[in-house]
Amino acid sequence: MPIQWHKTTCSYCGFGCGLMVGVDRGKIVEIKGMEGHPTNDGMICTLPANSVPIFGAEGRLTKPMIRRDGKLSPVTWEEAIAHVAAQLKKIIETHGPGAVAIHSGAICMTEEYYLMNKLLKASIGSNNIESSTRLCMASSAMGFVSTIGADAPPACYDDIEMADLFFIAGNNMAVSVPVLFMRVARAKENNGAKVIVVDPRKSETSSIADIHLRIKPGTDVALNNALAHVLLKEGYVNEETVEEYASGLKDLKELLEDYPPSKASEITGCPEQLIIDAARTIGRSKAMLTFWFQGYNHSSQAVFKNNTLHNLWLLTNNFCRPGAGPLSITGECNALGCRWIGGLSHLLPGMRMVANPQHRQEIAAFWDIPMEKLRPIPGRSIIDIIRGLHTGDVRAFWSITTNPAASLPNTKWITAGLAKAELLIVQDIFHPTETTNLATVVLPAAQWCEKTGTFISSERRIELAEKIIDPPGDAKPDYEILCLIARAMGFEKEFPYSSPEEVFEELKKTTKGRICDLNGVTYERLRGKVGLQLPCPDVNHPGTPRLFTDKNFPRADGRAALLPREYKTSKETINEEYPFVLITSRQQWHFNTRTRTGRIPKLHRNAPDNFVEIHPSDAANLCINTGDTVEISSVRGTAKGVARVSDSVLQGTVYMPIHYGSAINIEDGKLANLVTNNVYDIHSKQPEYKFSAVKVKKARWS
Numbered sequence: 001m002p003i004q005w006h007k008t009t010c011s012y013c014g015f016g017c018g019l020m021v022g023v024d025r026g027k028i029v030e031i032k033g034m035e036g037h038p039t040n041d042g043m044i045c046t047l048p049a050n051s052v053p054i055f056g057a058e059g060r061l062t063k064p065m066i067r068r069d070g071k072l073s074p075v076t077w078e079e080a081i082a083h084v085a086a087q088l089k090k091i092i093e094t095h096g097p098g099a100v101a102i103h104s105g106a107i108c109m110t111e112e113y114y115l116m117n118k119l120l121k122a123s124i125g126s127n128n129i130e131s132s133t134r135l136c137m138a139s140s141a142m143g144f145v146s147t148i149g150a151d152a153p154p155a156c157y158d159d160i161e162m163a164d165l166f167f168i169a170g171n172n173m174a175v176s177v178p179v180l181f182m183r184v185a186r187a188k189e190n191n192g193a194k195v196i197v198v199d200p201r202k203s204e205t206s207s208i209a210d211i212h213l214r215i216k217p218g219t220d221v222a223l224n225n226a227l228a229h230v231l232l233k234e235g236y237v238n239e240e241t242v243e244e245y246a247s248g249l250k251d252l253k254e255l256l257e258d259y260p261p262s263k264a265s266e267i268t269g270c271p272e273q274l275i276i277d278a279a280r281t282i283g284r285s286k287a288m289l290t291f292w293f294q295g296y297n298h299s300s301q302a303v304f305k306n307n308t309l310h311n312l313w314l315l316t317n318n319f320c321r322p323g324a325g326p327l328s329i330t331g332e333c334n335a336l337g338c339r340w341i342g343g344l345s346h347l348l349p350g351m352r353m354v355a356n357p358q359h360r361q362e363i364a365a366f367w368d369i370p371m372e373k374l375r376p377i378p379g380r381s382i383i384d385i386i387r388g389l390h391t392g393d394v395r396a397f398w399s400i401t402t403n404p405a406a407s408l409p410n411t412k413w414i415t416a417g418l419a420k421a422e423l424l425i426v427q428d429i430f431h432p433t434e435t436t437n438l439a440t441v442v443l444p445a446a447q448w449c450e451k452t453g454t455f456i457s458s459e460r461r462i463e464l465a466e467k468i469i470d471p472p473g474d475a476k477p478d479y480e481i482l483c484l485i486a487r488a489m490g491f492e493k494e495f496p497y498s499s500p501e502e503v504f505e506e507l508k509k510t511t512k513g514r515i516c517d518l519n520g521v522t523y524e525r526l527r528g529k530v531g532l533q534l535p536c537p538d539v540n541h542p543g544t545p546r547l548f549t550d551k552n553f554p555r556a557d558g559r560a561a562l563l564p565r566e567y568k569t570s571k572e573t574i575n576e577e578y579p580f581v582l583i584t585s586r587q588q589w590h591f592n593t594r595t596r597t598g599r600i601p602k603l604h605r606n607a608p609d610n611f612v613e614i615h616p617s618d619a620a621n622l623c624i625n626t627g628d629t630v631e632i633s634s635v636r637g638t639a640k641g642v643a644r645v646s647d648s649v650l651q652g653t654v655y656m657p658i659h660y661g662s663a664i665n666i667e668d669g670k671l672a673n674l675v676t677n678n679v680y681d682i683h684s685k686q687p688e689y690k691f692s693a694v695k696v697k698k699a700r701w702s
């Protein structure tokens with residue numbers, strides 16, 4: 001029988017490539033890029049291209065399990081659901097609804113986030129719902145809210161081929177969003193577009209830069225302020241035009257007086273002339289497209305970094321027109337869908353806020369519950385949920401399709417908190433993971449291609465990813481597990497759904513009239529096609545490529561905000577005992593904590609072990625050679641890796657990839673998060689993964 005091809009959407013990063021999945025006799029045998037898809041036109045990166053083995057990989061969860069006498073033992077679904085429902089009810093009765101928390105990955109489907117929200121916020125009455133978008137894009141979201149009034153990325157991927165300048169900050173897109181990088185590199189080659197990269201590290205992405213601003217970690221605000229200073233001083237800003245669409249120019253100019261390039265050079269370590277050259281390149285550009293990622297967002301000044309970047313495109317009129325605009329690419333495939341449907345502790349469905357009484361009233365009316373049932377105060381952020389586990393204020397922790405025991409910063413503190421949970425439900429696809437190892441209940445979930453739902457990509461494109469094969473054993477789609485538990489807790493009326501499509505038809509009504517309006521989207525319009533860009537308010541609407549093209553922003557005076565932001569040092573600073581800064585990032589061959597990619601033989605072979613990049617001068621001082629095992633220690637813990645002596649890092653800085661937990665294929669003690677910091681940006685509550693004060697030494701046995 002010939003291979004049957006099915007269209008789907010990638011379930012790794014948030015670029016949203018269209019994929020074709022080949023099936024032969026009920027098994028997935030090939031995954032390739034979809035020709036003609038507007039995002040990738042047939043291109044594909046290493047992660048999905050090598051993902052066929054995950055559908056038959058060892059360790060796949062096929063039965064629910066409950067921990068008894070210290071061991072996880074298989075049980076029936078009936079037993080597992082009854083146990084979970086009874087335990088949750090008992091904890092709520094004894095300790096109140098705030099003792100329950102959900103933490104999900106940002107690779108769940110929009111329908112699933114809606115159900116988690118409804119269950120926790122409406123039925124149980126707790127706002128303690130978090131997803132990995134807190135770890136990824138919360139600062140971008142707060143940056144957009146403070147600058148343009150809404151968490152709504154305005155630009156689109158078509159802008160890539162229309163731009164004449166790419167400003168890429170805090171991201172090695174060549175390995176974290178490879179198809180985007182291919183499009184950027186091709187645009188540079190074909191159209192002569194220029195590239196400015198801001199990154200402390202020499203990377204695959206900086207290899208195509210015309211200007212590489214190698215700033216010290218965490219100093220982006222000083223750099224951006226100096227760039228804006230030069231733009232204003234050298235006459236690249238049409239102040240009259242700017243005042244038409246943005247407020248705050250006077251205050252910003254006052255602050256920027258204090259940021260000449262000479263001062264920024266001292267703070268950032270970047271040559272003054274290079275800062276001036278970069279500013280002039282921005283000033284002369286006709287269409288600048290800006291990309292920024294976790295290098296910005298994993299910082300205690302993350303929202304301010306976002307704001308000062310926004311100042312640059314607002315000052316130069318580089319937004320909301322072809323080729324120009326801000327594009328923040330999410331690290332996971334449905335981070336935007338998650339936020340837009342309320343998947344963080346301060347949000348409600350349809351881009352609404354828990355703290356806004358009108359928003360609570362609208363959603364309470366929609367869910368047909370008394371308004372008082374919706375708590376007016378945002379729930380705990382994920383770091384504060386763990387804090388609550390330590391203090392006993394949170395008792396039940398439900399992890400859905402994610403691996404917090406490895407993905408959250410300050411691993412020892414995180415795992416000690418998780419171990420205190422009375423009820424630790426882990427709903428996932430593989431065992432062991434670092435988190436299933438701690439679980440009191442494990443629920444086997446269907447994965448991508450085994451269930452149906454929608455993803456929303458970073459250019460606001462919603463696509464349908466349908467079930468293509470059956471899940472193994474007794475594994476069930478997450479939407480079904482959520483409905484079963486909700487009903488067993490007594491919420492039958494609220495959770496009557498018999499398909500994800502029914503959930504979608506309900507959730508889309510919460511978006512009516514909002515920037516994320518989904519009311520013109522149906523499964524039928526999406527099936528087999530390339531999706532629709534939101535908002536899409538009615539069934540004849542073609543979708544919306546760019547937002548705010550009329551320069552009318554959802555703020556009180558209709559203008560965006562230029563925000564004066566002072567540079568501040570990171571929360572943790574280097575000192576005599578911990579004289580190096582540790583920075584971290586993704587690598588090409590793995591995704592997050594390797595729950596999936598660590599089980600793909602080719603990917604594991606290509607990147608089997610952790611490593612540490614260290615500058616040649618620092619290595620010489622410490623008698624470290626390439627190949628030595630080194631220990632990186634902060635006040636929180638120690639992680640080991642094999643040294644790579646290289647000038648890809650700045651002197652005084654060391655680098656480790658994020659991926660290497662110990663649940664599969666790797667010995668213990670190599671996870672970068674053993675060292676990283678759980679302190680967070682007060683505006684976004686996103687942790688500062690990318691600045692930890694550390695010491696470095698050769699491991700004794702190397």
Ligand code: SF4
Nearest residue numbers: 010012013016017045
């Ligand atoms: S670039 Fe991102 S969306 Fe595209 S194939 Fe790679 S992981 Fe998937």
